[in-house]
Amino acid sequence: MAIGDFTYMQMCFRALKRAHPHLAIHLWVDERRRTDDPAQWPHLKNYSLYDWLRASPCIDQLYDQNYSPALHAQSIAEAQREDYPLVVSLTHMACHRYARLAREISPRGFIVGLTKQKYRFFELSKRLSIRKFDATIPLYESQQRDVPHVSDIYAQWFASAFGVAIAPAERYPAIDIPERWMDYARGQFAAWGLASGAPVVFINAYSKGEERCWPLERVFALIRALRDHPQWRDAGFVVNVVPEALQHARALYASEAPPATHLFSAEDNFFQLPAILSLCSLIVTVETAVMHLANAVRVPVIALMRQNNPEWVPIDRQNSSIITVGRFGDWVTQIGLPEVMEKILSRPLC
Incomplete structure (x- = not known):
């Protein structure tokens, strides 16, 4: 499971x-x-x-x-x-x-x-x-x-x-987040300087299967491109990293991360993740648990998916947008930056 x-x-x-x-x-x-x-x-x-x-x-x-x-x-x-x-x-x-x-x-x-x-x-x-x-x-x-x-x-x-x-x-999924972890998330947002009311975008490029991952370099490029648009210039960005990839992500973050970008990893407890997700304005994620948790905490999500498992699309179609690879068997890396940008910019700013 x-x-x-x-x-x-x-x-x-x-x-x-x-x-x-x-x-x-x-x-x-x-x-x-x-x-x-x-x-x-x-x-x-x-x-x-x-x-x-x-x-x-x-x-x-x-x-x-x-x-x-x-x-x-x-x-x-x-x-x-x-x-x-x-x-x-x-x-x-x-x-x-x-x-x-x-x-x-x-x-x-x-x-x-x-x-x-x-x-x-x-x-x-x-x-x-x-x-x-x-x-x-x-x-x-x-x-x-x-x-x-x-x-x-x-x-x-x-x-x-x-x-x-x-x-x-x-x-329909739901999740009961203990107040302890909601306090943690609010404190983390304050420490990051994200408590001012500006939109916050959560981006996850990691999945258990390599075929469903997106390059972290492309995540930072996406953030830079979004910050060039006036409506997203003041947004904050939280980049999710699985614990085992933190060392590589921190090295890349030091050299490539745009302003107002923060790395996050649920190292201590599972509930750190849904608590942080629940405070965000938009979630962009590859095909993994994060897109289903986004529906559970009622935050709009843009999901990058393969064609191989259509039964796993997000359940909340009203608040979910899906970008699918062109052909069956293609990896998520085939989804380019322009496609994701277009999907984000077509959504109303939260």
């Missing part, structure tokens, strides 16, 4: 908890980057999603120690001691692998999981693994025609697995 997944799936967990308040929800978050390399553990251990999950009133227990093989084995043993009567796998990648994991966690329980609609003739081991599920839910295909929005897909999964109907209005 990633932050983008939980942005929508949390609404399903809320509906499930409302329908069955007696139900205890224990959530297993698997770390697909699991490694024996101790140097990677601090980053994996502090994945910011865990802050949000721990604060959720819907989640009664969280299995988040899966970033090393030894801890993964310990988590499985801990889960086995619970003797779960029901396990539901909502993992849409490598479904067969999680069928085996679900059965290992609950050897005697009833397990349900997602599965591809068709397996090829030579994928016998995968078909056998899928048989470990007692019941299955068909997996959507990203490239199918008229694919529904991811919020609708998740609602359908919960309807199939738990019999919980989630109305379209209830699928």
Whole structure:
């Protein structure tokens, strides 16, 4: 599960908890980057999603120690001691692998999981693994025609697995930001000199996949170009950086950053990010969790997207503008500065 997944799936967990308040929800978050390399553990251990999950009133227990093989084995043993009567796998990648994991966690329980609609003739081991599920839910295909929005897909999964109907209005993401982190964001804006009422643009060029990233050099070029326009001359700019890229970003910032530009990274807690987003006037981001959090905090967003996953477009079409690459398979780097400038300048100044 990633932050983008939980942005929508949390609404399903809320509906499930409302329908069955007696139900205890224990959530297993698997770390697909699991490694024996101790140097990677601090980053994996502090994945910011865990802050949000721990604060959720819907989640009664969280299995988040899966970033090393030894801890993964310990988590499985801990889960086995619970003797779960029901396990539901909502993992849409490598479904067969999680069928085996679900059965290992609950050897005697009833397990349900997602599965591809068709397996090829030579994928016998995968078909056998899928048989470990007692019941299955068909997996959507990203490239199918008229694919529904991811919020609708998740609602359908919960309807199939738990019999919980989630109305379209209830699928819209929301986030409860603790006041502590709103105080932090207001203090950070004041320290940056952004508390004067001038518009503030939040720009994010980072995504987990290289194919969805935008060059940081282009971000600074975008800011310089915007500052040449009178209506944006007094604007402030917050440039988001993932913690692992801070060293490179700071070096580039020192040589290329325009005035009134500030680097930001949610190094301490997940809620730093939505708190800062909520105070901005406009968010410009590549295809990643930030564009969904923008909808959750009700700030207009311009999203730079590939064509590969149309189900992940922002849900709030009224307050979202999308710039899509020209061809299927193209990387987000194919989106040029003029396209983004045109989209920003066509929007009314907040």
